[in-house]
Amino acid sequence: MKLAIQINEGPYQHEASDSAYLFTKAALQAGHEISRVFFYHDGVNNGTNLTTPPQDDRNIVKRWSELATENELDLVICVAAAQRRGIVDQGEMERNGKSAQNVADGFRISGLGQLVEAAIEADRLVVFGD
Amino acid sequence: MSTLHTVNKSPFEKNSMSSCLSHSVADSAILMIEDGVYGAIKNTSIAGDIDSAVKEKSIYVLGPDLKARGLNEDQLIDGISVVDYAGFVELVCANDKVQNWL
Amino acid sequence: MATIKKFMYVNRKAPYGTVYALESLEVVLIGAAFDQDVSLAFVDDGVYQIMKGQDTSGIEVKNFSPIYSALGDYEVTKLYVEKESMEERGLTLDDLMPLVYEDEDDDWAEKDSITVVSRAEMAELLEQQDVLFNF
Structure with a gap:
C-alpha cells in the first residue's frame, strides 16, 4: 500500500516526529x-542540518536523512513554512540573499502542492502533529 | 467505509479524546498514541466514556508509548487492545482513511 | 482518468494563538487548483476561525479572516460548521462571517457556503471522505 505522511511539529519539542519516524x-x-513525507508548520525544523543533539540522545534529523537514503524516501519541506522559519536550501539562499543554506541530506524544499498531490496519489494520509 | 481515528492528547489536557469519541461512528477504530495513551487507563474520570465506547468501537493503545510512561497492560480498561508500530501500520491499511485528532 | 477524491479539511483550532489555522488555509488555497471535491469542517475551537469582526491591529499579526470570504472564488463552497461546537462556545450563526459564493450553475446566484450541521451529521460527513486533512 502507498502511504503519505505529514509531520506538523519540530524535533525534540514534540513526539510527533519520533512517532512518524517509527511509523x-x-x-x-x-x-x-512511503510515497512522501511532508514536513509542515514547525515540522520543517526536522530538516535542518545544524542540530547538535547530545551524544546520548537520538539524532532525529540524521536518522530521517539515513532512512531517506536507505529507502529512497521523498522528504519534502514546505517552502512557505520553511521561509518563515529559516530553513534554506541553495536556491532559496541565492533568491533571498541569505548567508547560508541548512537543508539536511535527503530533504528537499518544495511547495504545498506536494502535500495535496501526495494525498491524491497515496492510499492513505497519516498526520503526526500537536 | 471505515475510519481509523488517532488521539495523541491526554484527555485531561485537551478535548481531542472526547471530540474523537463523539465524532466517530460505530465500528470505527480508535488508536491512542503519545499522551493519548493516558485515556486508556482504568479508574480515571473519563474511564466511563471509554468503557461505553469499547462496546461499539475497536479501541487500541500504542504499546511503546504506554510503556514509556510507566504504564502497563494490567492498568488498561477492559476491551482495549495493545498494538506496536507494526500494528499501527496494519490499522492504517485496514481502514479506508485516517482522522488524526490533534 | 484523473482521480477525484473527497477532501475534507478538519479545522479544530482557534486562529492567532497558534499558526495552524492560517497554514491550514494556505493548503486549502493551493489545494483548490487540484480540482478535488473539497469541503471544510469547523469543529471545536475551529469555529473561532470564522468569527465576525476580527481585528488584529493590536497584536501586529496579519488578519487572515478575509481569506475565508474569498474561498468561493476558489470554488471552495462547502463549509460545514458544527452546531454543538458553536453552542458550547455561546455562539450562533450571527457571530460568524456570512460566507457566500456565486453558483455558476444557477445564473451566478449568491448562496451560503456555510451549512450548520449537528455533531452526528459531522461524524457522518467525516465518514464519507477519502482524505481528512488535520493541522
Missing part, C-alpha cells in the same frame, strides 16, 4: 511504500 520504519518493514 515510517514499521511501514517500510511491512513492505509498504
Whole structure:
C-alpha cells in the first residue's frame, strides 16, 4: 500500500516526529511504500542540518536523512513554512540573499502542492502533529 | 467505509479524546498514541466514556508509548487492545482513511 | 482518468494563538487548483476561525479572516460548521462571517457556503471522505 505522511511539529519539542519516524520504519518493514513525507508548520525544523543533539540522545534529523537514503524516501519541506522559519536550501539562499543554506541530506524544499498531490496519489494520509 | 481515528492528547489536557469519541461512528477504530495513551487507563474520570465506547468501537493503545510512561497492560480498561508500530501500520491499511485528532 | 477524491479539511483550532489555522488555509488555497471535491469542517475551537469582526491591529499579526470570504472564488463552497461546537462556545450563526459564493450553475446566484450541521451529521460527513486533512 502507498502511504503519505505529514509531520506538523519540530524535533525534540514534540513526539510527533519520533512517532512518524517509527511509523515510517514499521511501514517500510511491512513492505509498504512511503510515497512522501511532508514536513509542515514547525515540522520543517526536522530538516535542518545544524542540530547538535547530545551524544546520548537520538539524532532525529540524521536518522530521517539515513532512512531517506536507505529507502529512497521523498522528504519534502514546505517552502512557505520553511521561509518563515529559516530553513534554506541553495536556491532559496541565492533568491533571498541569505548567508547560508541548512537543508539536511535527503530533504528537499518544495511547495504545498506536494502535500495535496501526495494525498491524491497515496492510499492513505497519516498526520503526526500537536 | 471505515475510519481509523488517532488521539495523541491526554484527555485531561485537551478535548481531542472526547471530540474523537463523539465524532466517530460505530465500528470505527480508535488508536491512542503519545499522551493519548493516558485515556486508556482504568479508574480515571473519563474511564466511563471509554468503557461505553469499547462496546461499539475497536479501541487500541500504542504499546511503546504506554510503556514509556510507566504504564502497563494490567492498568488498561477492559476491551482495549495493545498494538506496536507494526500494528499501527496494519490499522492504517485496514481502514479506508485516517482522522488524526490533534 | 484523473482521480477525484473527497477532501475534507478538519479545522479544530482557534486562529492567532497558534499558526495552524492560517497554514491550514494556505493548503486549502493551493489545494483548490487540484480540482478535488473539497469541503471544510469547523469543529471545536475551529469555529473561532470564522468569527465576525476580527481585528488584529493590536497584536501586529496579519488578519487572515478575509481569506475565508474569498474561498468561493476558489470554488471552495462547502463549509460545514458544527452546531454543538458553536453552542458550547455561546455562539450562533450571527457571530460568524456570512460566507457566500456565486453558483455558476444557477445564473451566478449568491448562496451560503456555510451549512450548520449537528455533531452526528459531522461524524457522518467525516465518514464519507477519502482524505481528512488535520493541522
